[in-house]
Amino acid sequence: xxxxxxxxxxxxxxxxxxxxxxxxxxxxxxxxxxxxxxxxxxxxxxxxxxxxxxxxxxxxxxxxxxxxxxxxxxxxxxxxxxxxxxxxxxxxxxxxxxxxxxxxxxxxxxxxxxxxxxxxxxxxxxxxxxxxxxxxxxxxxxxxxxxxxxxxxxxxxxxxxxxxxxxxxxxxxxxxxxxxxxxxxxxxxxxxxxxxxxxxxxxxxxxxxxxxxxxxxxxxxxxxxxxxxxxxxxxxxxxxxxxxxxxxxxxx
Amino acid sequence: xxxxxxxxxxxxxxxxxxxxxxxxxxxxxxxxxxxxxxxxxxxxxxxxxxxxxxxxxxxxxxxxxxxxxxxxxxxxxxxxxxxxxxxxxxxxxxxxxxxxxxxxxxxxxxxxxxxxxxxxxxxxxxxxxxxxxxxxxxxxxxxxxxxxxxxxxxxxxxxxxxxxxxxxxxxxxxxxxxxxxxxxxxxxxxxxxxxxxxxxxxxxxxxxxxxxxxxxxxxxxxxxxxxxxxxxxxxxxxxxxxxxxxxxxxxxxxxxxxxxxxxxxxxxxxxxxxxxxxxxxxxxxxx
Amino acid sequence: xxxxxxxxxxxxxxxxxxxxxxxxxxxxxxxxxxxxxxxxxxxxxxxxxxxxxxxxxxxxxxxxxxxxxxxxxxxxxxxxxxxxxxxxxxxxxxxxxxxxxxxxxxxxxxxxxxxxxxxxxxxxxxxxxxxxxxxxxxxxxxxxxxxxxxxxxxxxxxxxxxxxxxxxxxxxxxxxxxxxxxxxxxxxxxxxxxxxxxxxxxxxxxxxxxxxxxxxxxxxxxxxxxxxxxxxxxxxxxxxxxxxxxxxxxxxxxxxxxxxxxxxxxxxxxxxxxxxxxxxxxxxxxxxxxxxxxxxxxxxxxxxxxxxxxxxxxxxxxxxxxxxxxxxxxxxxxxx
Numbered sequence: 001x002x003x004x005x006x007x008x009x010x011x012x013x014x015x016x017x018x019x020x021x022x023x024x025x026x027x028x029x030x031x032x033x034x035x036x037x038x039x040x041x042x043x044x045x046x047x048x049x050x051x052x053x054x055x056x057x058x059x060x061x062x063x064x065x066x067x068x069x070x071x072x073x074x075x076x077x078x079x080x081x082x083x084x085x086x087x088x089x090x091x092x093x094x095x096x097x098x099x100x101x102x103x104x105x106x107x108x109x110x111x112x113x114x115x116x117x118x119x120x121x122x123x124x125x126x127x128x129x130x131x132x133x134x135x136x137x138x139x140x141x142x143x144x145x146x147x148x149x150x151x152x153x154x155x156x157x158x159x160x161x162x163x164x165x166x167x168x169x170x171x172x173x174x175x176x177x178x179x180x181x182x183x184x185x186x187x188x189x190x191x192x193x194x195x196x197x198x199x200x201x202x203x204x205x206x207x208x209x210x211x212x213x214x215x216x217x218x219x220x221x222x223x224x225x226x227x228x229x230x231x232x233x234x235x236x237x238x239x240x241x242x243x244x245x246x247x248x249x250x251x252x
Numbered sequence: 253x254x255x256x257x258x259x260x261x262x263x264x265x266x267x268x269x270x271x272x273x274x275x276x277x278x279x280x281x282x283x284x285x286x287x288x289x290x291x292x293x294x295x296x297x298x299x300x301x302x303x304x305x306x307x308x309x310x311x312x313x314x315x316x317x318x319x320x321x322x323x324x325x326x327x328x329x330x331x332x333x334x335x336x337x338x339x340x341x342x343x344x345x346x347x348x349x350x351x352x353x354x355x356x357x358x359x360x361x362x363x364x365x366x367x368x369x370x371x372x373x374x375x376x377x378x379x380x381x382x383x384x385x386x387x388x389x390x391x392x393x394x395x396x397x398x399x400x401x402x403x404x405x406x407x408x409x410x411x412x413x414x415x416x417x418x419x420x421x422x423x424x425x426x427x428x429x430x431x432x433x434x435x436x437x438x439x440x441x442x443x444x445x446x447x448x449x450x451x452x453x454x455x456x457x458x459x460x461x462x463x464x465x466x467x468x469x470x471x472x473x474x475x476x477x478x479x480x481x482x483x484x485x486x487x488x489x490x491x492x493x494x495x496x497x498x499x500x501x502x503x504x505x506x507x508x509x510x511x512x513x514x515x516x517x518x519x520x521x522x523x524x525x526x527x528x529x530x531x532x533x534x535x536x537x538x539x
Numbered sequence: 540x541x542x543x544x545x546x547x548x549x550x551x552x553x554x555x556x557x558x559x560x561x562x563x564x565x566x567x568x569x570x571x572x573x574x575x576x577x578x579x580x581x582x583x584x585x586x587x588x589x590x591x592x593x594x595x596x597x598x599x600x601x602x603x604x605x606x607x608x609x610x611x612x613x614x615x616x617x618x619x620x621x622x623x624x625x626x627x628x629x630x631x632x633x634x635x636x637x638x639x640x641x642x643x644x645x646x647x648x649x650x651x652x653x654x655x656x657x658x659x660x661x662x663x664x665x666x667x668x669x670x671x672x673x674x675x676x677x678x679x680x681x682x683x684x685x686x687x688x689x690x691x692x693x694x695x696x697x698x699x700x701x702x703x704x705x706x707x708x709x710x711x712x713x714x715x716x717x718x719x720x721x722x723x724x725x726x727x728x729x730x731x732x733x734x735x736x737x738x739x740x741x742x743x744x745x746x747x748x749x750x751x752x753x754x755x756x757x758x759x760x761x762x763x764x765x766x767x768x769x770x771x772x773x774x775x776x777x778x779x780x781x782x783x784x785x786x787x788x789x790x791x792x793x794x795x796x797x798x799x800x801x802x803x804x805x806x807x808x809x810x811x812x813x814x815x816x817x818x819x820x821x822x823x824x825x826x827x828x829x830x831x832x833x834x835x836x837x838x839x840x841x842x843x844x845x846x847x848x849x850x851x852x853x854x855x856x857x858x859x860x861x862x863x864x865x866x867x868x869x870x871x872x873x874x875x
Binding site: 346350352353359360364368479480487515520524531533 | 602610658660661662663665666667670673674677681794797800801804834835836839840841842844845848849
């Protein structure tokens with residue numbers, strides 16, 4: 001199998017606590033995969049392991065055939081493993097256009113040039129305008145991020161990711177904190193993602209998962225308990241137990 | 253051998269004096285997340301009050317120290333209500349700037365009232381005499397400072413780890429909204445711990461005056477030393493502060509003895525090395 | 540509100556900010572020349588002001604643009620001052636060369652300082668900055684044969700500027716030289732903070748995690764900023780050495796570092812104008828009040844700092860900005 005992204009036997013323990021245990025996932029180019037799981041299943045740890053923010057206790061991560069387990073977070077991004085954040089991480093004093101331009105310049109290796117102008121770069125500005133237009137952000141492209149709506153900030157996170165032209169995109173709860181009236185905006189944005197891109201979405205909103213993903217994996221208590229079609233998730237006994245069991249605990 | 257021992261005892265006493273002053277700062281930084289550069293200013297106010305009471309009014313050493321602690325806390329209460337309370341959740345830079353500002357004001361005002369001279373706190377006869385320890389004798393005052401430091405360390409540990417106040421304080425620090433929801437009066441907790449820290453600063457300023465003389469620019473001159481101790485020890489850690497004070501006291505006293513014409517060169521060199529090796533402090537909390 | 544067509548706005552905004560900057564630079568030059576005509580008897584004080592302004596500008600690069608608090612910036616200024624002073628006494632008297640030597644010394648010190656400071660964050664980082672300036676202060680004090688110790692260096696005699704203009708007793712040449720230097724550095728820094736590099740620095744100040752998610756490593760960027768900041772501070776130090784022909788221990792002190800931070804915050808962080816405004820206001824008031832009573836001066840500065848934090852966190856330049864915006868809004872409202 002020629003997987004563009006492959007996580008094999010990934011484990012992480014904090015002291016005696018196993019937060020991720022023997023997690024293996026492989027994704028082909030263009031795949032749309034969703035990772036779901038109840039609260040405390042270890043999703044955040046998984047994201048941190050994959051993006052290189054914390055080192056795993058065991059296991060490996062491969063991107064386009066290359067073992068990137070020992071690489072830091074920045075090096076992984078440069079090789080094409082890009083993420084968005086569960087809670088938006090943006091520069092409040094900058095405009096959406098400036099965010100996207102910075103991502104484009106970095107992709108071209110020009111982001112930290114001193115003898116150049118940031119705002120006068122025609123090619124980068126044009127490309128940024130195109131991306132922002134795709135996501136209907138043109139009208140607010142020159143407002144400060146602090147002044148735009150949260151739903152638009154979520155869209156901007158996706159716009160930045162598109163400008164980075166990743167091989168694999170990790171969407172960490174793209175609809176988190178967005179009023180349900182705005183969820184269709186996010187959904188439409190996700191449909192515009194390039195078809196060849198492998199997208200791994202971590203999400204709570206099951207409607208979004210069912211519409212977006214072609215395949216679903218379920219993480220519970222740090223272990224993968226299900227891999228399969230979205231339609232089969234709700235019928236799986238272990239998944240039902242993981243969710244309902246955790247609700248029972250939360251209730252008691 | 254004799255000199256080495258006497259350097260060690262000097263270093264220990266100096267380290268303990270530093271500890272009494274700095275532990276309050278370490279707690280405000282570690283537990284309340286407040287970078288209070290004015291901490292030394294409160295130690296200085298304590299020293300001035302003690303000197304005024306013991307020397308100018310002739311009330312004696314013990315009364316002087318009690319008045320120093322009480323008086324400094326009295327002065328600090330309105331400052332906490334009017335100024336400090338507004339910067340608890342502001343950025344580090346804002347805290348640094350405002351507390352430097354308060355330090356400048358304290359220096360200016362103190363000198364307006366007391367004049368720009370060195371203030372001494374006369375020791376009582378019992379503390380001025382040397383005490384025979386068997387293997388050698390030590391100035392009674394140094395022994396008193398060492399003992400005070402140990403009492404402060406033990407008392408604080410007990411207060412924070414073993415009392416209801418300590419539990420509430422730690423809860424308020426971990427998660428203020430949650431603690432409030434559970435009925436902890438966080439404003440009161442903050443005010444009380446602030447008063448405790450200030451009281452310790454005043455106490456340290458008064459009993460440590462033999463090592464850190466009370467003079468007009470005290471608050472500015474030792475601000476750096478106090479900050480260094482807290483960051484070397486790791487903010488909020490009592491054993492860390494104790495270790496940092498003893499270590500830095502030893503380095504400082506030894507360097508002054510061995511290479512006096514280098515001033516503080518080796519002290520700051522050691523600080524840079526330690527902070528580079530332990531960026532979170534010797535015993536700082538992992539984050 | 541009418542919606543502007545995006546492409547016309549795209550062209551308009553950089554042009555507008557470029558225009559505003561040209562006006563700003565012109566104002567700086569005009570204010571400097573006005574000082575020359577208005578205070579002919581205080582030119583050496585004004586030159587010192589320019590020299591410190593360069594220090595505060597260099598601090599703005601680190602604090603205002605990268606968000607790294609430093610209480611040790613005078614280490615870089617002092618490195619430049621001593622390097623230029625020592626070179627001058629050793630026979631290198633060409634003023635431009637001395638400035639370059641100062642900038643280089645400041646830059647190298649900046650690299651060292653950055654390498655050390657970037658190992659830590661928050662309070663330990665602040666403490667490192669203090670420890671570095673104190674260490675250099677002690678070293679300068681100890682190395683008597685090179686630095687003159689507590690007596691400092693004196694008797695530097697720089698050669699005439701362009702071989703024509705002597706550094707005269709009234710400090711005219713030194714002042715105009717300094718002013719020209721300040722304007723050049725200011726323009727260069729305005730271009731720097733508008734470059735892609737400058738934008739990444741602003742990003743690092745606002746959210747380092749987002750910057751790393753873009754695939755940009757912070758360390759080399761920040762280290763380069765320390766290098767540039769050091770060169771600017773070193774230029775200021777060298778100018779001070781040439782103009783006053785004295786270099787003392789106070790040029791590499793915690794006090795000067797703390798004062799520079801106060802000036803910067805008084806003027807406002809992160810727009811370069813604030814650094815200039817803060818320096819001028821602080822030093823002018825200090826000149827008047829401190830001569831009268833140094834302790835009143837301290838109380839005044841302290842009170843000012845408290846007031847800034849409570850009521851005008853963006854400093855004087857921020858307040859001016861705000862006032863201008865409110866005025867503009869008023870004007871726009873009266874227009875149909």
